[in-house]
Amino acid sequence: MKAGRPLSWFLLALACVAAATWLLPYAWMVASSFKTLPEIVAHPTAPFPERLDTGAYREVFRAIPVVRYMLVTIVMASAIAVAQIALALPAGYALAKLHFAGTRFAFGVVLACLLVPAQATFVSVFLLFAELRLVDTMTALVLPFAASALGTFLVRQALLGVPDEIIEAARMDGAGEWTIIYRILGPMIKPTLVSLLLVSFVFHYNDYFWPLVMTTGDRVRTLPLGVALLREQGTGVRWHIVMAGNVVLSAPVLALFAVAQRHLVRAAGGGQS
Amino acid sequence: MTPRAPWHPWAMLAPTLALLVVFFVVPIGVAACESFFSWDLLTPHRFVGLANYRALGAHGEIVAVALRTLAYSSLVVAGTVALGLALALLLDRPGRLFAFVRASVFSAYVVSWVAVALLWMWLLDGNSGVLGALLRRLGANPVSPLGDPRWALPTLALVAVWKLTGYAMIIFLAGLQGVPRALLEAAALDGASPVARFRYVTMPLLAPTTAFVATTSLVTSFQAFDVVRIMTQGGPARATELFVYEIYEQIFLNLSVGRASALTVVFFLLLFALAGLELRVWRTRTGGPAARPKPDGQDRVRGLQ
Numbered sequence: 001m002k003a004g005r006p007l008s009w010f011l012l013a014l015a016c017v018a019a020a021t022w023l024l025p026y027a028w029m030v031a032s033s034f035k036t037l038p039e040i041v042a043h044p045t046a047p048f049p050e051r052l053d054t055g056a057y058r059e060v061f062r063a064i065p066v067v068r069y070m071l072v073t074i075v076m077a078s079a080i081a082v083a084q085i086a087l088a089l090p091a092g093y094a095l096a097k098l099h100f101a102g103t104r105f106a107f108g109v110v111l112a113c114l115l116v117p118a119q120a121t122f123v124s125v126f127l128l129f130a131e132l133r134l135v136d137t138m139t140a141l142v143l144p145f146a147a148s149a150l151g152t153f154l155v156r157q158a159l160l161g162v163p164d165e166i167i168e169a170a171r172m173d174g175a176g177e178w179t180i181i182y183r184i185l186g187p188m189i190k191p192t193l194v195s196l197l198l199v200s201f202v203f204h205y206n207d208y209f210w211p212l213v214m215t216t217g218d219r220v221r222t223l224p225l226g227v228a229l230l231r232e233q234g235t236g237v238r239w240h241i242v243m244a245g246n247v248v249l250s251a252p253v254l255a256l257f258a259v260a261q262r263h264l265v266r267a268a269g270g271g272q273s
Numbered sequence: 274m275t276p277r278a279p280w281h282p283w284a285m286l287a288p289t290l291a292l293l294v295v296f297f298v299v300p301i302g303v304a305a306c307e308s309f310f311s312w313d314l315l316t317p318h319r320f321v322g323l324a325n326y327r328a329l330g331a332h333g334e335i336v337a338v339a340l341r342t343l344a345y346s347s348l349v350v351a352g353t354v355a356l357g358l359a360l361a362l363l364l365d366r367p368g369r370l371f372a373f374v375r376a377s378v379f380s381a382y383v384v385s386w387v388a389v390a391l392l393w394m395w396l397l398d399g400n401s402g403v404l405g406a407l408l409r410r411l412g413a414n415p416v417s418p419l420g421d422p423r424w425a426l427p428t429l430a431l432v433a434v435w436k437l438t439g440y441a442m443i444i445f446l447a448g449l450q451g452v453p454r455a456l457l458e459a460a461a462l463d464g465a466s467p468v469a470r471f472r473y474v475t476m477p478l479l480a481p482t483t484a485f486v487a488t489t490s491l492v493t494s495f496q497a498f499d500v501v502r503i504m505t506q507g508g509p510a511r512a513t514e515l516f517v518y519e520i521y522e523q524i525f526l527n528l529s530v531g532r533a534s535a536l537t538v539v540f541f542l543l544l545f546a547l548a549g550l551e552l553r554v555w556r557t558r559t560g561g562p563a564a565r566p567k568p569d570g571q572d573r574v575r576g577l578q
Contacts, residue, residue: 014363015374022377022435028403029392044406087292090285097274100282109290113297115548119496119517120541123524123533124300124307130314147292164274177281206385208499213521224387228503231391239395239402250388257383261376264383268443 033057033244040240056244063230063241066248069223073205076141076222081200083146085155085193091147092155093181097167107156113149122213129214140214141222145204151196158189195267198260202253223249301541307534314528325535335539342495342516345430349494350487352434357441357486358479362471364442365449375446379439386436386499393432394419394504419505422512429500429513437493441486448482449475481555488551495547516540 027047032040033056034049060066094100095107121144129140162185170180186193211222227245257264276282308325310318329335364375381389399405399417408415418424452475460470498517501507507514507522514522520540524533 011363012370015371018360018363019374019377022381025392025396028396032395041401044401044403087289091289094282094285098276098282099274100276100279102282106286106290109293109298113293115545116297116301116541117496117544119498119520120537120544121297121300123520123530123537124303125296126524127303127307127530128300143292144296147289149293149297152289167274171277177277177285181285202383206387208385208387208502212502213525224385228387228391231394239398242391243395246388246391250384253383253385254380257380265379265443268379268382268440
């Protein structure tokens with residue numbers, strides 16, 4: 001079924017149009033982040049800056065504490081991703097492998113929570129944290145996501161595929177449940193765990209909504225909030241600074257994507273985060 | 274397997290269940306209670322019965338917000354399904370070039386909504402942005418689609434389609450692996466044109482995948498917030514006032530906990546209805562939940578490489 005020559009050229013051209021639609025906006029973003037203010041006003045569409053001017057980046061670092069925001073963001077996203085895996089392993093093990101009265105109830109709670117997005121809980125959770133004086137703390141950013149319904153579900157599904165004999169053999173050898181869960185089963189479902197870790201990290205690194213509603217000041221502000229503030233602070237025409245902030249914000253995830261595409265794509269196929 | 278001690282399973286589940294109940298189950302109950310009170314975070318609670326709901330229902334306010342959100346979601350669903358399917362069909366070919374294009378399209382899904390929203394704000398800025406410059410060069414009057422009440426909502430949907438199409442494409446690519454090559458070749462031998470092969474072989478086999486993509490993006494885009502908060506703040510003339518943004522405004526700008534809670538309850542019920550629809554579609558169109566793309570077995574997905 002070989003396509004005729006004109007057809008394959010046509011398909012190739014279409015593929016290039018698709019690539020341009022998704023890559024040109026990035027290219028413009030990067031190009032304009034190296035422009036100067038007069039230049040971006042006069043020639044916003046010029047594909048290349050006259051010369052590489054780093055003024056916009058220096059302005060970004062002056063306007064917001066980039067390094068601190070970045071650190072807060074990375075600490076938050078890592079803490080959430082690690083906690084989700086640490087908690088999902090034992091919970092998934094109990095749901096997939098242990099017979100006990102209440103499996104259906106416990107699994108039901110997990111499935112029900114899959115239906116509840118943070119957008120439906122934030123009003124009540126904000127009131128709770130305000131009561132406890134925890135607004136504007138790392139706790140408010142991390143704790144609500146330390147357990148993940150989706151993560152628990154996916155770990156359970158993965159553990160269903162592990163034969164019982166392995167656990168029986170480990171028990172016979174005198175391994176404790178703790179060892180079985182983290183030392184034996186964890187490594188066996190490594191692909192699932194790696195996907196989960198990466199997707200969770202990327203999702204919470206990028207997240208704008210939760211840090212926005214759970215912070216009132218600068219104490220634990222995350223980078224997406226800081227970059228969004230760049231525009232709110234400035235007047236309409238200083239787009240080169242906003243684009244420089246955008247580059248700083250997206251470069252780490254794009255680099256991670258380049259290294260770990262396979263895992264992120266696999267996880268996207270498995271369910272959204 | 275039998276637990277070694279009867280309390281073992283509960284100990285293993287305790288942290289997860291406790292956190293899920295405190296942060297996902299209880300908040301819905303709290304919202305339901307708060308929705309019967311009037312409270313501004315400062316003065317004491319005052320019981321008002323159904324007044325919050327009545328206020329939201331007055332002038333068809335809440336209906337307008339729900340319909341607007343649904344309109345936005347429908348545009349996003351239509352766009353991502355059509356483009357995602359088209360790109361999957363186009364790019365399901367071997368070779369480095371096609372792999373590169375697949376990765377480019379998917380990359381937007383990985384980047385923060387903040388970066389995407391700010392980038393498109395600038396591209397679509399009719400005065401100092403790229404669109405403005407292009408229009409001026411063509412001699413047309415500069416217009417800002419985000420500043421026009423008629424165009425603001427479709428424009429937000431367009432940005433969301435740009436961001437989410439990569440996800441739809443990946444799911445469709447996985448679905449295409451389930452279309453037997455032999456079937457397509459047999460159809461070709463019988464003289465079926467490429468269009469007929471797509472219409473009568475590929476499409477029916479992709480129906481479950483399409484249903485999955487459509488319902489998932491419907492539920493996801495019904496929760497949209499970031500694009501609104503960053504690009505339009507609900508304006509112009511409330512044209513982009515979507516559900517979650519409305520809740521956000523009620524609590525953080527109007528300090529009206531009761532109204533925000535009542536809105537949350539309605540929002541949750543609507544989401545619940547949409548999720549019910551989602552499950553029904555998966556069951557009836559796929560003959561069982563098994564047809565949903567499974568977390569394992571994803572190795573059949575043609576990777577981006």
